[in-house]
Amino acid sequence: MLYIVIAFLFLSIILYFLLGGADFGAGIIELFTSTDNKSRTRKTTYQAMGPIWEANHMWLIIAVVIMFVGFPLIYSTMCTYLHIPLLIMLLGITARGTAFSFRSYDAIKGERTQNLYNHIFVYSSFVTPLFLGTIAGSAVSRQIDIHASDFLSAYVFSWLNWFSVTVGLFTVALSGYLAAIYLIGEADDDNDARRFIRKAWQMNILAVVFGGLVFIVAERQNIRLAHWIFGNPVSLMAVIAAFVSLVLLWLMISRGIKKTIRVFAAFQVVMILLSVGYTHFPNLVMVKGGENLSLLAHHAPETTINDLGLALIIGSFVILPSLFYLYYSFQKKEETV
Amino acid sequence: MNDFIAARSQMAISLGFHIIYSCIGMVMPVFMAVSHFKWIKTGNPVYKNITQAWSKGVAIFFATGAVSGTILSFELGLLWPKFMEHAGPIFGMPFSLEGVAFFVEAIALGFFLYGWNKFNNWFHWFTGVLVGVSGIASGILVVSANSWMNSPSGFDFVNGQYLNIDPIKAMFNGAWFSEALHMTIAAFSATGFAVAGIHALMIAKKRNVTFHTKAFKIAIIFGAVAAILQPFSGDISAKNAAKRQPAKLAAMESYFRTQPYSPLVIGGIPDTVNKKVRFGIEIPGLLSFLVNDDFKQPVNGMDKIPSQNQPPITVTHIAFELMIAIGSVMMLIGILYFVALWKKRSWLSKTWFLDLFILATPFGFIAVEAGWTVTEVGRQPWIIQGVMRTIDAVTPMPGIQYTFYLFTAIYFTLSLAVIFLLSRQIKMVPELYDR
Numbered sequence: 001m002l003y004i005v006i007a008f009l010f011l012s013i014i015l016y017f018l019l020g021g022a023d024f025g026a027g028i029i030e031l032f033t034s035t036d037n038k039s040r041t042r043k044t045t046y047q048a049m050g051p052i053w054e055a056n057h058m059w060l061i062i063a064v065v066i067m068f069v070g071f072p073l074i075y076s077t078m079c080t081y082l083h084i085p086l087l088i089m090l091l092g093i094t095a096r097g098t099a100f101s102f103r104s105y106d107a108i109k110g111e112r113t114q115n116l117y118n119h120i121f122v123y124s125s126f127v128t129p130l131f132l133g134t135i136a137g138s139a140v141s142r143q144i145d146i147h148a149s150d151f152l153s154a155y156v157f158s159w160l161n162w163f164s165v166t167v168g169l170f171t172v173a174l175s176g177y178l179a180a181i182y183l184i185g186e187a188d189d190d191n192d193a194r195r196f197i198r199k200a201w202q203m204n205i206l207a208v209v210f211g212g213l214v215f216i217v218a219e220r221q222n223i224r225l226a227h228w229i230f231g232n233p234v235s236l237m238a239v240i241a242a243f244v245s246l247v248l249l250w251l252m253i254s255r256g257i258k259k260t261i262r263v264f265a266a267f268q269v270v271m272i273l274l275s276v277g278y279t280h281f282p283n284l285v286m287v288k289g290g291e292n293l294s295l296l297a298h299h300a301p302e303t304t305i306n307d308l309g310l311a312l313i314i315g316s317f318v319i320l321p322s323l324f325y326l327y328y329s330f331q332k333k334e335e336t337v
Numbered sequence: 338m339n340d341f342i343a344a345r346s347q348m349a350i351s352l353g354f355h356i357i358y359s360c361i362g363m364v365m366p367v368f369m370a371v372s373h374f375k376w377i378k379t380g381n382p383v384y385k386n387i388t389q390a391w392s393k394g395v396a397i398f399f400a401t402g403a404v405s406g407t408i409l410s411f412e413l414g415l416l417w418p419k420f421m422e423h424a425g426p427i428f429g430m431p432f433s434l435e436g437v438a439f440f441v442e443a444i445a446l447g448f449f450l451y452g453w454n455k456f457n458n459w460f461h462w463f464t465g466v467l468v469g470v471s472g473i474a475s476g477i478l479v480v481s482a483n484s485w486m487n488s489p490s491g492f493d494f495v496n497g498q499y500l501n502i503d504p505i506k507a508m509f510n511g512a513w514f515s516e517a518l519h520m521t522i523a524a525f526s527a528t529g530f531a532v533a534g535i536h537a538l539m540i541a542k543k544r545n546v547t548f549h550t551k552a553f554k555i556a557i558i559f560g561a562v563a564a565i566l567q568p569f570s571g572d573i574s575a576k577n578a579a580k581r582q583p584a585k586l587a588a589m590e591s592y593f594r595t596q597p598y599s600p601l602v603i604g605g606i607p608d609t610v611n612k613k614v615r616f617g618i619e620i621p622g623l624l625s626f627l628v629n630d631d632f633k634q635p636v637n638g639m640d641k642i643p644s645q646n647q648p649p650i651t652v653t654h655i656a657f658e659l660m661i662a663i664g665s666v667m668m669l670i671g672i673l674y675f676v677a678l679w680k681k682r683s684w685l686s687k688t689w690f691l692d693l694f695i696l697a698t699p700f701g702f703i704a705v706e707a708g709w710t711v712t713e714v715g716r717q718p719w720i721i722q723g724v725m726r727t728i729d730a731v732t733p734m735p736g737i738q739y740t741f742y743l744f745t746a747i748y749f750t751l752s753l754a755v756i757f758l759l760s761r762q763i764k765m766v767p768e769l770y771d772r
């Protein structure tokens with residue numbers, strides 16, 4: 001049962017990264033869109049995300065619940081030493097969720113208020129994945145110092161360091177990329193589609209740049225990232241697969257294929273997560289000085305894990321079909337319109 | 338402000354904020370389902386307009402409820418890491434199931450809000466019902482997590498170790514039923530009165546009278562029935578609290594000295610130095626009767642509780658009195674409504690009658706906040722009654738007062754924004770739905 005619970009944990013993290021990430025990405029795209037085209041981007045985003053954004057963000061809740069029920073020590077350690085970035089991420093989520101729904105449900109569409117919502121929406125869409133990535137970067141790179149005695153080293157340098165922050169920037173670029181690829185398929189006309197393709201290209205380059213930066217910073221901080229990724233066959237295969245699918249994706253775009261490409265983009269992100277996740281498994285948080293918090297060692301007692309696993313299995317029988325039906329319905333309706 | 342007080346205040350303000358949205362999130366879908374049903378059955382477009390107007394308001398509340406809930410699920414760990422480290426595996430069951438319920442709710446909401454004219458009417462209606470059912474289910478589940486903190490069970494606490502954990506037993510703890518029942522009824526009466534009050538105001542202003550009259554009726558019927566049931570369920574809650582948390586009961590009632598024919602104190606200000614209540618009315622024997630069904634048998638007072646285990650008396654007592662006072666008034670208003678409905682139809686459009694409901698708009702929510710203050714402050718100094726002290730659970734990170742200020746500012750801003758948006762929607766009713 002422990003493995004089932006762990007599988008659900010990874011599933012929800014991956015899905016949050018993909019779906020929530022694409023959601024944030026839409027805001028990032030809007031942020032980097034020239035003023036003339038902003039409203040068109042907004043319209044596409046609204047049509048594509050409106051019905052599903054709340055469901056997308058539920059994956060985060062599921063992941064958090066699995067963490068505190070199943071792996072309470074890991075949860076409380078992260079919450080203690082990464083308090084500040086978690087807090088900023090929460091502010092981002094709050095600002096973004098409210099701004100998104102306020103801008104569509106404000107009964108009077110005044111220019112000034114709409115502008116305000118838009119600003120909040122795009123900036124929080126940027127900040128949230130930045131800090132999500134930062135948190136992930138800190139967790140795996142031995143930056144958390146549980147023996148630190150002063151405030152700065154315990155609660156600030158645990159995340160405010162070059163490695164974590166570059167991972168954050170990389171996450172932002174990936175989110176933007178996911179969103180742009182997704183929006184290509186949702187665009188109303190060719191003009192918009194071309195715009196999104198250009199955005200996808202820019203985000204792709206950004207992701208490569210930040211990805212390279214992550215490697216350089218890792219080298220300088222003695223984080224053996226290269227070893228993690230190229231040092232074992234599974235991670236290596238995952239990276240190669242991601243690369244091949246990236247080439248295929250751009251080939252398909254040049255052929256004018258618009259919907260299937262999103263599967264490839266998602267595949268790439270999953271492969272990146274897999275390659276890092278696989279090296280570290282079963283460790284989720286690695287703290288300074290060599291201690292590891294492991295999913296296999298630091299979990300809740302057996303009965304809790306069993307009940308949690310059961311709840312998740314039963315839950316997924318209810319959730320997954322209806323979730324697919326939700327995506328399917330709004331997909332289909334748009335095509336017929 | 339020290340970090341401990343700041344952490345408690347931040348928790349209190351976050352929950353106090355969230356609870357308003359969760360009550361609305363539980364109850365409004367039910368109201369919408371009723372008017373949606375009437376529209377499909379009668380074809381009267383007013384009901385469709387009501388459903389749509391409500392659903393637009395509800396979308397705002399849902400987004401705010403969802404983000405404040407997300408904040409909470411992190412805050413439990415951010416502020417009380419030691420508590421979550423030990424409690425997580427024990428009281429996590431309701432949270433896991435709640436996660437499922439939220440998910441269903443979010444999916445159903447997507448269908449409902451964006452599904453107008455896209456689906457078969459009955460399927461669309463059903464998704465709305467599902468929003469309500471899963472909302473109520475998640476409310477009940479999360480309250481069961483809270484009741485575990487009041488009435489911990491499902492584990493053995495041996496030498497500081499939490500052994501033989503049984504999450505299912507923890508979920509169905511001793512306080513589960515009374516709290517969940519009282520909370521669910523409270524959500525209906527608070528939301529019902531609030532919604533009815535707003536529509537009563539519009540009727541009084543003679544705006545879209547048919548629209549608002551029909552909306553008022555749906556809301557107040559639920560609100561009034563719930564308000565009439567509320568004191569009975571409160572009595573169950575009080576009896577239950579007396580058994581498991583005598584300190585909480587003594588603080589609620591400001592009952593210092595154990596004595597036969599224990600008196601019930603109404604009103605008054607507790608004087609904690611001289612251990613008596615000033616300006617209160619004492620009714621001898623009534624407390625004994627309410628708790629033990631016997632006028633003589635003594636109820637345990639605060640003197641039986643070691644002083645390091647006593648909750649703050651003044652806050653708990655005043656909050657309790659406030660809840661009771663409002664509960665009694667709401668029950669009377671509820672009865673009055675049914676009298677009007679069955680015997681005195683003419684009252685329904687009288688100014689004084691409408692004014693009464695306008696006045697009562699915030700009552701239910703004030704009582705909800707007061708009731709939670711009783712439950713939570715009355716549990717102090719424990720975070721898990723009798724097992725873990727709140728002060729041992731708090732995060733070691735200093736500077737919590739700044740995050741408290743920050744969250745206070747955020748909740749304040751969000752409240753203003755929600756009020757602003759809601760007033761704009763109400764303003765637009767004539768233009769959108771006047772036919």
Ligand code: HDD
Binds near residue numbers: 512527574701709
């Ligand atoms: C509309 C709101 C409302 C109204 C009118 C009342 N209550 Fe209440 N009360 C609540 C809303 C509430 C609440 C906010 O929902 C609480 C907090 C925790 C809970 O389970 O319900 C609560 C808690 C609560 C508790 C503490 C339970 C515990 O700690 O387990 C008691 C003893 C009562 N109530 C008793 C009453 C009585 C005797 C009422 C008679 C008029 C009453 N309440 C009216």
Ligand code: HEM
Binds near residue numbers: 345348353481483706
């Ligand atoms: C499932 C629901 C709830 C859970 C799990 C929960 C949990 C907690 C926790 C962990 C604390 C801090 C520790 C403590 O002071 O004991 C707390 C305090 C508090 N909560 Fe709750 N709570 C819940 C519902 C609510 C609601 C709905 C309110 C609404 C108004 C509320 C009001 C408060 C207050 C006022 C405090 C501060 C008490 C004090 O420090 O004196 N709680 N709660």
Ligand code: HEM
Binds near residue numbers: 358360361399475
């Ligand atoms: C007595 C206290 C509580 C009640 C009755 C309650 C009930 C509800 C309800 C009915 C909703 C859905 C309605 C809406 O979105 O507006 C909701 C949302 C939420 N609540 Fe609470 N809740 C309580 C306390 C808590 C606590 C302590 C937590 C955190 C651990 C929490 C976490 C959440 C989350 C994550 C959501 C968002 C779900 C979504 O996206 O739909 N709630 N709550």
